[in-house]
Amino acid sequence: CGNRPIRIKYGGGERKSFRPRIFFIEFTLTLRVKTVDVMNVRIAVICVTVLVLSLRAQGRPDVGQPSKDTLPAREKKTGRFSRLLYQTISVTPRDKEAEMRAAKADQEYFEQFAGKKIGDIRIVRENVFNPHSKVWGERKTNAMHRITQESKIRRDLFIKPGDRFDPLLVTNNRQLIRSRSYIADANIRVIPTTPDSSVVDLIVTTRDRWTIGIDLNSQSDGNTYFELYDDNILGWGNKLSVKTYFNWKNWSYGGNLFEYENPNILGSFVEGRIIAGKGFNYSDYGAEFKKEFIRPSDYTLGGYGYYRREPIDIDPLDSTINTSLAKWGVWGGKSFYIKNLKSSFFITAHYNTVLHRERPEVSQSLNPYFHNENLVLFNTGFYKEQFRTSSLIYGYGVNEDIPYGYQFSLTGGPSWGEFGNRWYLGGKFSAGNFTSFGYLRWSFALGSYLNNRDGRFYRTALVSNLNWFSNLMGKGRYRVRQFIDVNLTRGWNRMDGYRESFGFEDNAELRGLGEEIYGNNRLVVNSETVVFTPWHLYQFRFALYGFADLGILGYNGNLFKNGFYSTIGIGVRIKNEHLIFRTINIRLGFAVGRTGLLNANYFHINTEDKRQPIRYRPQKATVTDYEDNTWYGWD
Numbered sequence: 001c002g003n004r005p006i007r008i009k010y011g012g013g014e015r016k017s018f019r020p021r022i023f024f025i026e027f028t029l030t031l032r033v034k035t036v037d038v039m040n041v042r043i044a045v046i047c048v049t050v051l052v053l054s055l056r057a058q059g060r061p062d063v064g065q066p067s068k069d070t071l072p073a074r075e076k077k078t079g080r081f082s083r084l085l086y087q088t089i090s091v092t093p094r095d096k097e098a099e100m101r102a103a104k105a106d107q108e109y110f111e112q113f114a115g116k117k118i119g120d121i122r123i124v125r126e127n128v129f130n131p132h133s134k135v136w137g138e139r140k141t142n143a144m145h146r147i148t149q150e151s152k153i154r155r156d157l158f159i160k161p162g163d164r165f166d167p168l169l170v171t172n173n174r175q176l177i178r179s180r181s182y183i184a185d186a187n188i189r190v191i192p193t194t195p196d197s198s199v200v201d202l203i204v205t206t207r208d209r210w211t212i213g214i215d216l217n218s219q220s221d222g223n224t225y226f227e228l229y230d231d232n233i234l235g236w237g238n239k240l241s242v243k244t245y246f247n248w249k250n251w252s253y254g255g256n257l258f259e260y261e262n263p264n265i266l267g268s269f270v271e272g273r274i275i276a277g278k279g280f281n282y283s284d285y286g287a288e289f290k291k292e293f294i295r296p297s298d299y300t301l302g303g304y305g306y307y308r309r310e311p312i313d314i315d316p317l318d319s320t321i322n323t324s325l326a327k328w329g330v331w332g333g334k335s336f337y338i339k340n341l342k343s344s345f346f347i348t349a350h351y352n353t354v355l356h357r358e359r360p361e362v363s364q365s366l367n368p369y370f371h372n373e374n375l376v377l378f379n380t381g382f383y384k385e386q387f388r389t390s391s392l393i394y395g396y397g398v399n400e401d402i403p404y405g406y407q408f409s410l411t412g413g414p415s416w417g418e419f420g421n422r423w424y425l426g427g428k429f430s431a432g433n434f435t436s437f438g439y440l441r442w443s444f445a446l447g448s449y450l451n452n453r454d455g456r457f458y459r460t461a462l463v464s465n466l467n468w469f470s471n472l473m474g475k476g477r478y479r480v481r482q483f484i485d486v487n488l489t490r491g492w493n494r495m496d497g498y499r500e501s502f503g504f505e506d507n508a509e510l511r512g513l514g515e516e517i518y519g520n521n522r523l524v525v526n527s528e529t530v531v532f533t534p535w536h537l538y539q540f541r542f543a544l545y546g547f548a549d550l551g552i553l554g555y556n557g558n559l560f561k562n563g564f565y566s567t568i569g570i571g572v573r574i575k576n577e578h579l580i581f582r583t584i585n586i587r588l589g590f591a592v593g594r595t596g597l598l599n600a601n602y603f604h605i606n607t608e609d610k611r612q613p614i615r616y617r618p619q620k621a622t623v624t625d626y627e628d629n630t631w632y633g634w635d
Contacts, residue, residue, distance in 0.1 A: 106171075106388070106389045107167065107171070107388070109190075110165075110167035110170055110171060110190070111167050113165045113167075113190050113192075113197075113200050114165060114166065114167055115164055115165060116164070116165040116192075116197065116198060116199065116200045117162065117163075117164060117165070117198060117199045117200070118159065118160070118161055118162065118163050118164070118165055118199075118200060118201075118202060119161060119193050119199045119200060119201045120161060120193075120201045120202075121154075121157065121159070121160075121161055121201070121202045121203075121204060122201065122202070122203050122204070123150045123153050123154060123204050123206070124203060124204070124205040124206070125147050125148060125150060125153070125205075125206055125208070126205065126206065126207040126208065127142040127145060127147055127207075127208055128141050128142055128145050128184070128207075128208050128209065128210050128578050128579075129141055129142055129539075129578060135538065137538065138538075138539075141210060145208065145210060146232070146234055146235040147208055147235055148182060148183070148206065148208055148232060148235045148236075148237060149235045149236055149237075152235065152236055152237045152264075153177065153204065153206055154267075155264050155266070155267035156173075156176060156177050156180070156264055157173060157204070158173055158176075158269070158294065158295065159173050159202070165190075165200060168296065168386065169295060170188055170202075171386070171387050171401075172294065172295065172387070173188070174186055174187070174188050174401070175387050175401040176294060177204070177206065178399065178401055179401075180237065180263060181209070181211065181231045181232075181239070181580060182208060182209055182211045182231050182232035182237055182580070183206055183207070183208065183209060184207045184208060184209040184398060184577055184578055185206070185207045185398055185399050186204065186205065186206045186207070187204075187205045187399070188202055188203070188204050188205075189202070189203040189205070190202060191203060208232070209232075209577075209578060209579065209580055210578060210579045210580060211230055211231035211232040211580045212229070212230045212580075213227075213228075213229050213230075213580055213581055214226075214227065214228055214229075215227035215229070218248065221247075221249075222247040222248050222249030222250065223245065223247055223254065223279075223280055224245070224246055224247065224248050225243045225244065225245045225246075225254075225257075225279055226243070226244045226246075227241060227242065227243045227244075228241070228242050229241035229242070231580055237262075237263060237264070238260070238261065238262045238263075239259070239260065239261040239262075239263075240258075240259070240260050241257075241258070241259040241260075242256065242257075242258055243256060243257040243258075243277070243279065244256050245257070245278075245279035245280055247280075254278075254279050254280040255277060255278040255279045255280065256277045256278075256279075257275070257276070257277030257278065257279055257284060258274075258275070258276050258277050259273070259274070259275045260273070260274045260275075261273045261274075265289075268291070269291055269292075269294060270289055270290065270291045271288075271289065271290050271291070271292075272287075272288070272289045273286075273287065273288045273289075274286070274287045275287075275306075278309075281309070281310065281311050281322065282308075282309065282310050282311075283307070283308065283309040283310075283324075284306070284307075284308050285306060285307045285308075286304065286305065286306025286307065286308070287304065287305060287306070288302065288303070288304035288305075288306075289302055289303055289304075290302030290303075290304075292617070292619075293333075293335055293346070293617045293618060294617075296335065296337035296344045297335060297336055297337040297344065298334075298335050299332070299333065299334050299335070300331070300332060300333045300334075300335075300348060300618075300620070301330075301331065301332040301333075302330070302331050302332075302620065303328075303329065303330040303331075304327075304328060304329055305326075305327070305328035305329075306326070306327055306328070307324070307325070307326045307327075308324065308325060309322065309323070309324035309358070310322075310323060310324075311323070312498070314360060314498055321358075321360055322358055323356065323358050323359055323360075323370070324356070324357040324358040325354060325355065325356045325357065325359075326354070326355045326357065327352065327353070327354045327355070328352065328353060329350065329351055329352030329353065330350075330351055330352075331348060331349060331350035331351070331620040331621070332348065332349060333346060333347055333348025333349065333379075333618070333620070334346065334347060334348075335383075335618075341382070342384060343382050343383065343384040343406075344382065344383055344384065345380075345381075345382055346379075346380065346381060346382070346383060346409075346618050347378070347379070347380040348378070348379045348380075348618060348620055348621055349376070349377070349378050349379075349621070350376070350377045350379070350620045350621040350622070351374075351375070351376045351377075352374075352375055353373070353374045353375075354372060354373060355372050356370045356371075356372055360497070360498070362497075363419075364419045364420075365495045365496060366495065366496050366497050367495075367496070367497030367498050368459065368495050368497065368500070369497065369498045369499045369500075370497075370498065371417055371418060371419055372417050372418045373415055373416065373417030373418070374415065374416050374417060375413065375414075375415045375424070375623075376413040376414055376415075377411055377412070377413040377424065377621035377622070377623070378411070378412060378413050378621060379409050379410070379411045379618065379620075379621035380409065380410060381407065381408045381409030381410060381428075381618070382406075382407070382408050382409075383405065383406065383407040383408070383409075383616055383617060383618055384405040384406055384407075384616065385403050385404075385405040385407075385615065385616040385617050386403070386404055386405055387401040387402065387403055387404075388401070388402050388404060388434060389401055389402075390402055392472060392479055392481065392532045393469060393481065393613075394610055394611040394612065394613065395575075395577060395610065396532070396541040396543065396575045396577055397532075397541060397577065398577045400613070401613075402434075402439065402613050403432070403613055403614070403615050403616055404432050404433045404434060404439070404616075405431070405432070405433075405616040406429075406430065406431035406432075406616060407428065407429070407430050407431075407616045407617075407618060408428070408429050409427065409428050409429075409618060410426075410427050411424070411425070411426040411427065411428070411447065411621050411622075411624075412424060412425045412426070413621070415449070420452065420453070421452050422449050422450060422451055422452055423449070423450040423452070424447065424448070424449050424450070424623060425447065425448060425450060426445070426446060426447025426448065426623070426624050427445070427446055427447075428443070428444070428445040428446075428624070429443065429444050429445075430442065430443035430444070430614075430616060431443075432467070432614075432616070437470065437471065438468055438469055438470040438471050438482075439467075439468065439469050440466075440467075440468050441465075441466070441467040441468070441614065442464075442465070442466050442467075443463075443464065443465045443614075444462075444463075444464045445461075445462070445463045445464070445624045446460075446461070446462050446624065447460070447461055447623055447624030447625075448460035448461070448492075448493075456493070457492075457493060458493040458494075458495070459491075459493065459494055459495065459500075460491065460492040460493055460494075461489070461490075461491050461624050461625050461626055462488070462489065462490040462491075462624075463487075463488075463489050463624060463626070464487070464488045464489075465485065465486065465487050465488075466484075466485070466486040467484075467485050467486075467614070468483070468484045468485075469481055469482065469483045469484075470482040470483075474531075477533075477534040478531055478532070478533060478534070479531075479532045480529065480530065480531050480532070481529075481530050481532075482527075482528075482529050482530075483526075483527070483528045483529075483530065484525070484526070484527050484528075485524075485525075485526040486523075486524070486525050486526075487507065487508035487522070487523070487524045487526075488522070488523050489502065489508065489521075489522045489626060490520070490521050490522075491520035491521070491626065492520075494520055499625070499626065499627060500520075501518045501519060501520050501555075502518065502519070502520070502522065502626040502627065503516060503517055503518050503519075503553070504517065504522075504524065504551055504553065504565075505626075505627055507627075508522060508524040508551075509524070509526070509549070510524065510549045510550075510551045510565055510566070510567045510591070511526075511547060511549055511567055511569065511587065511589060512567045512569055512587065512589035512590070512591055512600050512601045512602065512604065513549075513551075513565060513567050513591045513598065513599075513600060513601075514591065514598070514599035514600045514601050515565070515591070515598055515599050517553050517554075517563060517565070518553070519553040519554040519555045519562060519563075520555055521552075521553070521554060521555065521556065521557065521559050521562060522551070522552065522553045523551065523552045523553075523559055524549070524550070524551045524552075525549065525550045525551075526547070526549050527547065527548045527549070527550075528545055528546070528547045529545060529546050529547075530543055530544070530545045531543065531544040531545065539576045539577070539578050539579075540574055540575070540576045541574070541575055541576070541577075542572055542573070542574055543572065543573045543574075543575075544570070544571075544572050545570065545571050545572070545573065546569070546570045546571075547567075547568070547569055547570075547571070547589070548566070548567075548568050549566060549567045549568075550564075550565075550566045551564075551565045551566070552564055552565075553565070563593065563594070564593055564594050565591065565592075565593045565598065566591065566592050566593070567589050567590065567591045567592075567600065568589060568590060568592075569587055569588050569589020569590065569602075570587070570588055570589070571585060571586055571587035571588065571589075572585075572586050573585050573586075574586075575610070581607070582607040582608055582609055582610075583607065583608050583609070583610055584605075584607055585604075585605070585606050585607065585608050586604075586605050587603075587604045587605075588602060588603055588604075589601075589602055589604075590602050
């Protein structure tokens with residue numbers, strides 16, 4: 001909270017000063033049409049190290065000094081407005097060929113060193129903000145921040161001195177470092193060290209992100225949690241989170257929840273997580289370790305076990321019950337790079353078992369989600385994944401690694417449990433690449449159970465997605481991207497009960513819709529135009545957007561005979577890429593259907609995680625279903 005004085009000049013020439021004190025409060029506030037009903041009130045207090053509000057303009061005298069301008073007052077105002085307008089929306093001719101060259105320059109830069117021997121690898125670590133910053137708050141943030149340990153960054157390097165320089169591995173390794181929550185950006189520079197350039201040194205430069213945060217979440221019944229977390233404890237890259245639950249209405253204590261995570265245990269690239277505790281009616285106890293595919297030829301392995309107790313809403317029956325389950329599993333796999341195909345062949349196996357302790361009524365055809373069962377799945381196929389560095393896509397001016405490539409896989413295996421034995425069969429295809437009109441990705445997944453008794457398929461699910469974003473458009477300082485996401489989800493031969501139908505979920509949402517609608521046949525089209533503005537307030541950057549979402553949902557097999565719904569609105573997102581805090585989202589909108597205006601959350605303020613690009617590397621084998629059934633990323 002800064003106290004640097006700001007002086008403002010009024011028309012009469014008098015200057016007055018004040019000392020602004022600024023802090024940021026993130027919260028979720030949703031109001032419904034026709035009622036002023038506060039829904040899901042969420043308050044997350046962000047303690048931003050000192051943010052000082054000041055005036056910043058180029059090419060004009062300091063606002064605290066007397067003006068030397070001798071022009072009449074009207075001319076002075078006009079001149080200032082013209083300069084401000086020019087600085088904000090100045091038009092620069094666009095060179096599309098130069099943009100394409102810049103997009104490919106990163107790949108071409110590394111390819112020129114292919115096959116060279118890697119000599120030394122030096123690490124250059126940078127603090128959160130520029131060390132020469134004149135902003136008091138930024139200097140204090142740097143002083144308080146514990147910079148990431150060099151040994152931690154070296155543990156994230158799977159390219160070693162003495163290896164042959166492989167452009168694909170180098171870009172993959174850079175992407176891995178950039179993906180760490182405590183790293184704001186990372187780059188790798190190549191320095192030839194011999195006259196014939198047969199040996200090259202690497203300089204790995206990283207810039208830290210401020211990783212300490214406070215979260216406060218309150219519900220209308222008074223249940224509240226206060227969370228303190230650090231994603232980079234003492235610079236070692238480990239995360240520790242502590243939540244304390246209480247009720248602010250009767251000041252009762254609800255419990256504590258602890259979570260610890262190490263993203264790379266002793267340089268093995270094995271990630272470990274532990275979570276334990278409870279909060280009111282919720283209980284979570286679990287542990288997991290996992291090693292993902294990170295190179296074209298690699299291995300994956302992992303194991304997990306957890307217990308969870310929670311109340312759930314049974315839709316569309318509109319009731320809440322307490323449930324609890326215990327689940328554990330192991331998986332492993334291997335990939336082999338095939339040079340002639342420039343792709344990798346992979347095979348994985350995954351075993352898990354689930355035991356529900358508290359659950360609603362179940363039978364052979366009722367609530368299959370709550371059936372106790374064991375499942376073994378095998379997954380095999382081909383994949384290819386590379387990265388291209390870009391910006392102003394999901395981030396706000398930082399380097400972003402966008403994956404492109406493909407994956408084709410077949411999945412199958414037996415399942416046995418309290419209601420008999422069955423087989424699961426499925427397949428998946430996804431592919432994406434950069435084109436002359438932007439980035440385009442399509443995915444298709446189909447899976448079904450096979451009944452051993454009558455040989456019929458049931459609980460079949462099809463999920464297909466089309467994702468596209470345009471090249472950067474616009475001239476001058478305002479840059480624009482168009483995003484379109486299409487989701488088609490269809491179910492056949494489903495049973496009755498929980499998760500056997502679906503609504504407009506997070507992965508296929510109509511933003512702002514206040515209706516609860518269910519079905520097993522859905523089409524959703526999300527369209528969004530984003531304007532990345534030059535506005536910033538001490539590294540907090542602003543992006544304006546307008547959206548139009550269309551959805552069709554119902555139980556009729558003919559998709560277009562189901563209900564039609566649409567939402568339209570505008571909003572602004574605010575993000576500081578130097579800080580770990582989530583993106584602040586402010587949105588206005590309304591909903592319409594075939595019958596006219598619908599119930600809508602027309603005003604919405606919340607915080608949200610930054611959207612992440614979809615990867616092509618294979619994961620452990622899972623069942624294709626309407627929703628993601630993972631808990632904290634664990635199956």
